[in-house]
Structure formats: C-alpha cells, structure tokens
Amino acid sequence: MKKAIFFFTTLCLSVMSCTKEKTDYEAEINTVVTEHYEFKEAAAINNDGYDISIEALNGTFYKGYNEIRLKISGDHTNEDVSAVTFLPVMTGADGGRTSCPHRYALVYNADAEHFPGYAVFTSESSANETWELYISFTINNQIHSVKQTITVQEQPNKNLNMTTFTGKDGEQYFIALVAPQKPKVAENELVAGIYKFNKPATPPSGSFPDPSQFSYTEVSNYTLQLDPRMPEPSMGNHSSINNKDLTRQSDGLYHGVVNYTMTGNWTLNFIMLNQNGKILKGTEVPTDFTPGVEGVKSELYIDILF
C-alpha cells in the first residue's frame, strides 16, 4: 500500500507540472511598456538666489508630450511670483532656432504648489540639435530671466509617439499622444494634444527670444477621427469596434476611445477635421479583411506598441 501511494504521488507530481508555461500577461506588457508615474527633477537652475526646479515624469525630458511642473524656491511666497513664462528653443546645426508646442504663460496652482505646464519636444537632443529652456518670472517687480540647456531623450514608450505635419490649410500641426501610457487589451481612453504653430506676423523684435516668433496654440473644436488597425500582414488589416473619435475636453486635450483586441503593433489612423468639418489631413483606410497584405495607413497616423 505504501509503495502504491508513493507511486501514485510520484506520478501526480511528475505530470502535474505544465509542459509549457502560461503567459504572465501583465508582466509581459510591463516589459514592453515603460510606464512612469513619478515626477522628478529634470532640470535645476540657480539664479539671483532663486532655485528654479523643473520636474518631469521620471526626471527626464522625452521626445513627444511632457507634462512639467515648475517650482521656484527662495525667500518669497509663491503668491509674490508673477508673469512666469516658459519657452523651449531648439538650435539646429545651421543656427536656426525653432520651438515646439508648449505652454508659455504658467499660472500657479496653489493646491499642487507648482506651476503646471507642458512641452511637446519634436526631436531628441543631439550634436546638431540643442534644446534650451528660457524661463522668466517677476518677483517684487523685478524680472528674472534664465536659460538652461536640457537633454531631450528618445521616448522608449511607443504609446507616447507624436507626429508633425502640414495641414491642407498650410499650417503646421503637431499631434502627440498623452495617454494611455500602458494600454491594455481593452477599451482605453485615448488622449492626445493637437497643436498649431502660429506663423509670426512680424519679424523678430527685442532681445532674444521674442515669444511672438515661437507661438503655438492648442487647437479647439477640431475632431480627430480614429480608425485603429493592426498593420502586420498576417493580421489582414484587423481592426476593433466601439472606438470613439477624439474631441477636445476642458483640459485642452483631445479625448477619445480606442479598443485594442490584442497586444502587438497597432496603427492609429487619423483624419483631422477643423471646426468646420473640413479635412485638414488624413485619408480613409480600407476596411476589408486582407490577410497577407500589410495594412494601408492613413496619410496621418501614429504607430503604437504594447
């Protein structure tokens, strides 16, 4: 009997372990997607006895959308601080200077105890492209202006990609993904910022930088039509259902819904309409199932991966 029980137990143990391991689904998404929650200091400037700290997620500026938190510390109260401005400027190899979509005038948020803002860096720092932040603020009627060179790094998270294009109206537009950082096979709230470069009406004046030369607006009342598809040929132009086009909400960002039916590469095909419903960029993509053929993309799209 004892032998039998021993045999029985051994048999059970030897066959109970699975031949192939089950996928650890959550961990697998984590390895592909780098998600950051924590704001850390990404740049620090000391000027006239004031410490200016700029915080970004993970303490790093990435290409694409960056939410920033600016803090000024010194022997003053934050209510004394006024006219805080924030301007990123990129100097190219030829000495030409451009900026990127950003919030110029920062307003103090007393509850959060910082000046909230954002910057959508359009390129990574390199030998030929240098990014600098120009910050100015007024305390006790005294204007302080500082500048600081920063490093913009490649965005490792493919779900925060961005694109730049010229619309049919001749204007330059930027679309940057803001959320979800870590999509799921599920219904995801898709958040993006849409910005337009305001072409300067007058030549630069005054001392550098002249903000009128680097002005961007968050476009309002536009619509970003969405058609998500898997581009991989074997997926045959697979799409999902119940997606919602992106429209502007009170936070100034565009919110919609995207459904991902499985993990992998997805293309967010967009058509951007202006406030009058006129197409500024983007084309309809075929909707038929075409196994073996790589999915056709809209002329306006952003790829994601999770």
Added chain:
Amino acid sequence: MKKLHIIFPVLFLGMNVNAQNTQVQGDTAKILEEVKVIALARKKIQTEMKMAVSIDEFLASSDNIGFIKRGAYAWEPLLNNMSTERSTITIDGMHVFGACTDKMDPITSYVESNNLSTIDIKSGQEGSLHGATVAGSIDLKRKTTPFTPGKKYSGAYQTGFEFNNNQFFNLGNLSYSSDKFVADGSISFRKAGNYYDGNNEEVNHSQYNKFNTSVGLAYKTSPFSAVRVDAIFDKAKNVGFPALPMDLWLSRALITSASYKQLFQHGLIRVWDTKVYYNAVEHYMDDTKRPENLVHMDMPGWSTTYGLVSRANLKHGDYSAEIQLNAYNNLSIAEMRMYPQDRSKRTMFAYSWPWVTTKFTSLAMNNSWDISENSRVNFGGSLGYNYNRSKYVEFNWIFHPGTPQEKSRILPGLHASYELQVKQFSFSAGSGYGHRAPSVSEGYGYYIYNSFDRYDYIGNPDLKNEISYEANASAGFKNEKTGIEAKVNYFYIQNYIIGRILSLGSPMNYQSVGVKGYTSLNHARIFNIALNARYNILQHLHWKGTITYARATDDKDGNLPFIRPLSYQTSLHFMYKKFGIQTSLNGDLTQSHYSPEYGEDQTPAYMILNISANYSFNIKNCKTVLQVGAENLLNEYYSTYADWGNIPRMGRNIFTSLKFSF
C-alpha cells in the same frame, strides 16, 4: 417490470460477496441490483462488429449519439443531435473539461476502452443527476474489479492492426483482487498513420498517437465500507486534424480521484458514495506543419477542475431513489500568440479564454416508484448554481462593454415519466424541463476560430440560460424471437445559443472571413426518432436494424446545423460453434435539411458495408479471440453530415485483432 432491468457488475456488489454475514450479503446485493435500475443504457465496450473499438466507435453504436469528426481522432459526441455544450460528459461522475477552444479534445478522448466498463447514456433531463443539461448525460464508467474471497489475478491483453491507416495498438490490463485489497491497472498504446479515403487518396494530417494508463486501488475498511483511489493519465501526441488548419502537438490529462463508499444494512439509505477529484488537462496545438499557414500561431490551453460527487441510493418498499450532490471548480485558460512574419518584431497576444472560472454546485434526485407489478413512475429534479468569473474581463468588454466580471445563475431541472408494461408490450411517456448555463466559449470565448464556417466566435457573458422543454415517449414489443421499439423525443429550447454574424469588428485569425457572436435565438426545436428491431431468424442467426431520423429548426423555421439525416443500420450476426460472423450495412440518406446559414452544404447519401469474423479458442487457461474484418468493404468515398469541412471518411479498412484474457 423487473425484466426490463439491466443488471451490472458494480464494485460494491463484489464487496459484499465477501461479507461475513452471508444473509446480509445476499440481501444487500439484491437491493443494489434494484437500486441500479435507473440507468438507461449500459453496454460493454465493444460493438458487435468489432471487439477492439475506440471509445468513439463504441459510442457511435448508440442510436442517439452522432459525431462531429475533425479527423480520425477525438470525435465530438453529439447526443440527441446536440453538441457537447448541451450535454454533461463525466468520467464516473467527475467533471472534466477539455482545454481546446477548437474542441479537439472531448472528454471521451481522455479515456481508453480498456479502462472503462460501460458508458451510461441518459437522454434529456433524466441525465441531470450529474449537472445541468439539455441534451442528456454521458457517463464513462471505469472498470473496477470486485473484492474476492481469495487472491485472484485477472487480465487481458489485446493487440491489433488496421491496414488502412497502419494503426497498431496494444491494450493491456491487469487486476489483482483479494479479500481486503484490489488493484486495477491498464496501459494502452495506439499509433496510426494517415488514412486513405474511398478514392485511395491519402488524407494528410490524419495520424495520431495515444498513450493511456490508469491505476485504481481499493481497500476494504470494513465489511461494508471501502476506500478507493484512481488515476488516469492520457497523452496524445502528434495528432493530425485534417479538417482544421492546425494539428495537435501534445495533449495531456491527469484525472485523479479518491472515494469512500459505505453500504448500509438497514434503513432507507442503502449506499453512500463520496468522491473528491482533481483533474488537469493541457493542450498545445501546432500549426507549423501546414505550409498554407502564412502566419504561425501558438494556441495553448489549460483546464483544471477539482470537485466533489456524493451520492446516496435510497430504497424503501416499491420506492427507490438516487440523490447526488455535485460541486466543482474549473479554471479554463486559452492563449493565442501570433508571430509576425518579421520574427524580430513583437508577437501579438490575446486570451481566447481569459482565465474563466466556473463554479458549479447542484443537488439532484431521481426517484422511481413501482405503482404496480407492471407500471412505474420516475420523477426527479435538480437545482444547480452556476458561477462564472473572467479574470481578464477587459477582453470581454471589447464586445460587451461594461459586462460584469462575475455572473451567477440558478439552473433548475425537473423530469417525470411513466412506464407501463402490458404483456409483451411496453410503453413510456415523459417530459422534462431544465436550464443550462452557457459554456466557457459561449460566454467568454474571444476570437475562437471555427474552421467549419470560417468565422471567429465571440462569447457573450450576458447570454440568458438556455431553457429546454422536453417530451419523450417510447413503445415496444418483444418476445423470445423478435423485438421492436420506437423512441421519440422532442425538445423545445428557449434562448437557444448559436453564433450569429456580427456586422461589427473584423476577424483576427488568418483564415477567417468574419466575426460571429454567440447570441440566443428565441427558440429552437429538435425532434428525434429512432426505430429498433431485432429478429432471431435461427437460433444462431440474429438480425438487427435501426432507423433514426431527426429534424431541427430555429425560430425562423430555418434548419439547424449538424442534424443527422435519415440514417439506417442493419446487421446480421451468425454464430457456429467457436466461429462468429457479423455483417452490417449502414448509411445516411441525402441531407435535405442542411443549413447554408451556418456554413453547411448538402451531404450526399452514402452506404457502408462492413463484415467481420471471429474465432475463439483456449490456450491453457487463457481465452483467446481472433478477429478479422473489413469496414467500408466496398471502399465507398463519402463524408457524413457532421464531417468538419467535408473531409472524406476512411475507405476500406481491414482490421485484425487478437485478445487474450484470463
């Protein structure tokens, strides 16, 4: 009435033979025989044509079972023309659930003929003892050797070869029994190559390899009680499914149980038997051997179940009853991982079963009351509680946004029947009512590719219970020489679950043409009729015939798929001394009520002739039977109404087998 009873060898009968009080022993044995009458159909695991049958071939000999065939292996049994979701299939009352989303592994594929004694088929609500059902229940009864007064060894070894697909099999079983202790063991190997159809063309990807072994140990703890532990291990490897776009690389099942049985000499309760069980099934498909697949995909599945079955047999005067408590917990997981053509790119992943837990409990009772010498009333019912939880419910939310992660259902069932015997005539009439919960695939499946209609199927967690209203009747006549019986049943099924094309969404699987969602039809109707007759032409020459017909329609009077057309079987059996010769003819008429809507086309009529001969002799104390025969003797090229993708069936197959038993 008692003539109708079928008496079977059961473990606890043997247990008594040996009891110290011979008076009590006789009584108990008698009681137990009577208690067992509720069983409807139980046969030995062999058909008249063939003594070395697979479980599938054996089931096929029952007139209310049909099969969906995706190849030569692991046929999906259809009971009363309904698929496996609608029936409960158990092994000794244990629930086991397949781990394949494509139904490559019905439970019947995890046992082998040499570790089963009988298969217990009950039609409709009479089968609700093992759990909520619509079509009925199929219980695979394991072989158990009774306790014997002295030490005794017995066993059998069977080997054979089938020429069509070069199937070679070896089946062996051995048992030891004594006063206190019994051990049963079995082992089997089957290996088959591709089979050839009636045009002598090879059907690629139809090979299989199966290994099965089982052990059972019983120990008598007192004259009236015993404990028993059992295990079955089954492994199928490199199994081709010609009708599917992929094959099976490996499927393994471990099925274990421990039970305690107590007999009572006095009182209402005569037997009480409680069993705890655990089984784990793993299933890995393989599509790399199909050059037509541009994309490679892994689809592993796991199904783990543990549970409890406790039953008591009651008897008082003319009244007898069976009460059974079932409880189980199942976790079904199935994954889909697609590999991009550029292998350096990231794979794509989804769950086809997003970790779906099913908890089920039911209390069921079957009662039988002999009103008079020649009439009896059977009645019973069950009350079940079914709970589902989808761990990664976000997959289900894609098509059913906001559906709850958990879902509970109450599943009642009731049935009653009346049997009457007037001289040589017997009649019965009955009716039933019962609910069933959607299966894991129907409720929570996600992009499960169905190669029959080439759609991806999406489950719906919010499906209503399927509710069956059932009526059945039979009439028969029999005497020494002849017997004839007609059986009919009719099911009106509310909220009948079936896949309907969704205008939304696009397919995920490469071969698929669209997406179907499981939805409920308002109702469906299924009607089955079977006629059986036998006639003993001479003392040693017997004739038997069966005709079955079924008709099933949906709520718009359209045809339901997988309904067997008029089919017939007729056989002659002749015995002379140690020789036996059997011949049978079977076939289906043209399938006139097919369903294009559900992907069917018309299947033409076919007719198959089979013949076999056997010779029995003794070598010392060893009983030996040699059998030679041919199936589909005329090498007809055919496929049946339920052959997935119209794959042709096997052409002429010459089989031989040799069995020794002692």
